[in-house]
Amino acid sequence: MSIASVFDVALVALILTIGASAILVRTAFAAVVMFVVYGLLLSMAWVRLHAVDVALTEAAIGGGMTGLLLLGAVARSRSVNVDSVRVGYPLRLAAGALCALVAAGLAVAIFYPPAPVPTLAPMVMENLPPSGLGNPVAGVLFVFRALDTLLEKVVLLLALLGVWSLAPDHAWGGTPGLQVYARPDPTLIFLAQLLPPVGIVFGIYMCWVGAKDPGGAFQGGTVLAAMWLLVIVAGLQKAPAIGRLWLRVLLVTGPVLFLAIGLAGWVFADAFLAYPAGYAKPLIVAVEAALTLSIAVALGMLAAGPPVRAQQQ
Amino acid sequence: MSLVMDILTICAVSAGALFFLAGTVGLLRFPDTLTRLHALTKVDNLGLGLIVLGLLPQTSSVLFAVKLVFVWLLVQLSGAVVTQLIAGAVRHHGADG
Amino acid sequence: MPAATALEATTADGALLVRAIILPVVGILLSFVLGGRYAERIAAFLLPAGLCVACIVFLKIWQSETSLSYIVGNWKPPLGITLRADGLSVAMMVAMAIVICLIGVFAHANFDSRVASVETRAPMVFWVMLMAISGAMNMIFFGGDLFTLYVALELLTFAAVPLVCLDGRAETLQAALRYLLFALLGSILYLVGTALLYGSYGTLDIVLMSQRVQIEPATLAAATLMTVGLFAKTALFPLHLWLPPAHAGAPAAASAVLSAVVVKGSFFLVVRLWFDAMPGLLSVAASQFIGVLGASAIICGNIVALRQKRLKLLIAYSTVAQIGYLFLMFPLAADPLHLQYGDVLTGGMLQAISHATAKAAMFMAAGLVYAALGHDQISELGGIARALPMTMFAFGLGGLCLIGLPPTGGFLAKWLLLEATIATEQWWWAIVIVAGGLLTSAYVFIVLSRAMGPPSAPLILRAAVPKYQEVAALGLALLSVLLGLVALGPIDVLQVGRPEAPMAWLR
């Protein structure tokens, strides 16, 4: 066994242990902490699978942002006595058997790959040059399967509206309740003053570099969102009221630009979501930049939760 | 020359790894939050610092080396702040965590 | 799905499909910027526009008898995504567009966004989500790629869940949470399936998949997981537990959308999966199993509905039962002799459409009764038929369609299914269909006889019911009745783009 495979085996063992303990530990808080650790380990697995784009996304969104949400929820939720509502033993056994069956079925499916493994990688590389992009994943996201990416932005907006819809009627248009945690802690304020400039540069870099190397709108947007949340949590800036026009405009800027360029493709490149020859790269970079901003705002507001206070006029 | 560099890398990364091991043992074995924090910060500072130091000779470009140092600096910053915050929380609410 | 030749290029008028998908997206984006006060006006413009597009697509396909396709970005599958519309998709699309438009008319009374001077919560959420549902449904009907369909499915879920708990009461929040968890489980299982299928065939395009698919472990695992996931989303027995509280707790207009439209999305995907993406993969045993689930849904749903004390819950359980009918088409269409394959598919789709119209009408009627009386206890409905004759008439007509009396759409659908049971010599499903109809008639007549009976106390209406709401309900109910007449004309459209008996070449 080479060093790499020893590392892989150890990594898999660790992922499974931490993952299982995130399910099985008694308190919700411990479970969430386990989950955050798990997210980081998983992004290592993604690096090992030669999917750096996904590793970045997993670390930023899967581990980081989801962990933040879960931690916030645990901190706010009232403690629940777990034992009183525990599912019965026979049922757990049955569920365990079912889950083992599913896992075994998947394992069998994985174990016997088709004889020539089908791949679209050569086709992607063949068709990538006209777009001017160097990152094949970005190529798939913004050129070949642009419709999915566009729809997914709409999904994000709908989820945000769904989160907002859980506000009480009187708070509609008001500010999210993120300041609940804000303590005027000098250390935190120090961090919130020092880090965002670095983070913003880093987020923009991630978005920019995404055209040719791993990175892109999601990863960059997540970093920007994290910086924004840090500033809000430290109390340096208030979370914006959800009725603010600038907020709404920022939220839709990315999708609107994407859609507009897609429609322009109808006129100039004779297909919806096609890019005119020679203009593909600048158009995609423009879309990515706008999307980064919109994603940052959408993720930040998703993490901030529904509005709790009416806006003070 | 490259041999010296490689030896430096091996030594520094091993030493860093050792600090990580020690820090993890400390995190698991130490009795209360403050002493655990003490163990953790050693990992952040020295462990990661030594690993970054060890990797520097292996970098292909200056930009890459600068990125590595940045990683260390960022971890320093966040580690220091988080430690402060946790310690502050312990002082306010008592060390029950 | 059209045959391989249609893969080559965008057909004339294929651009209509893009329009049908873009319109609601534009509406959502506009509503975010202009604010909730304009959301209703935007919807009032875009939903009828969507209906027009749907009708045009329908007419094109009906006349030309070929399906439409559009290659997005000029990237052909397997690299790119193709939108395709065949007979099944346009029939469903037109029906859903009509239902959504009439629900929009009905909802104006409850979600008028112009009464307040500022944006308010419920109207903003309702109208945006209604547009999103119409867009997601179109996407599901046209999507030619299994992963695009996953995104569309999620779009549908995220639009539907907030509608359940619009009023913010604890019970509806609980129902919404449970719905969300079931729906998420469903979509993640669907996603596992797409991963495995891509791993086996290197494409997720439905037409390419249908040419390459073969029986092997990964494909069977994928098909099973995807089907179970979609069952959870469609609330097929025994994964139906989330449906009654969610559909009964929502505001009337939202209940109508959820019950009439949203569950049909995941059902349509099951049909796409088994009859288009993986033709011939459905074994007789598996199809009989699906049939058993459907039959159990019919029997259990109807019996539980009979025992309900609240009108909205009764209607919700009746949805559980009617969903069962949809899945009876699997054993009938997968019969090795496949004599009646086309008719069975037609019957299943007709059942989906007639249930959509009838159920929307019934939920609207129940909502009006609730608004008028302040409750929906069945035992205290006395006198309501006199107070709201048009509403109860709409409820009754919808009920007739569910029972399957001629000339309703429900009759035609069940007739086609019954014929298939005889032709394929599977008489046991016929018993279920007939028994289900009898049980349905029992609870419809219980409700109607209560409503026509004398009031126990002098009836005081708490609120006046706007006429146009009653008209919207009645319109849908009449549609469900008149649907039976499509047998005379456009029913053939359902067969457009359908290959002859797809099972034949495998067996």
Add this chain to the structure above:
Amino acid sequence: MNAATLFGLCGAALVGIGLYGLITNPEPLRKILAFNLLGSGVFLLFGIIARRAAAAGLGGDPVPQAMVITAIVVAFAATAMAIALVQRLGDETGQASISSDSSETGEEKS
């Protein structure tokens, strides 16, 4: 066994673990966490399918990798919505359990 298969088995096991947590854990918050675990297992399956299809000088097939990125974002959106629901429910009822019949939810899936 190569690395891709190893991670594939890991993904399959994670799907099983996540599913178990989703079915048996009565706390909504833990169910959401389990859903995320289940999701990450599924994403890992995409990852190994991409990895084993490596060709044309790439470390993996970029198409499934791009799909995972889309799916991760969708899963995050779902998590945010579910957590907001749980919290509002907690505010309304003062307790956060999906209801007394959470055992039924498990029963029907088994």
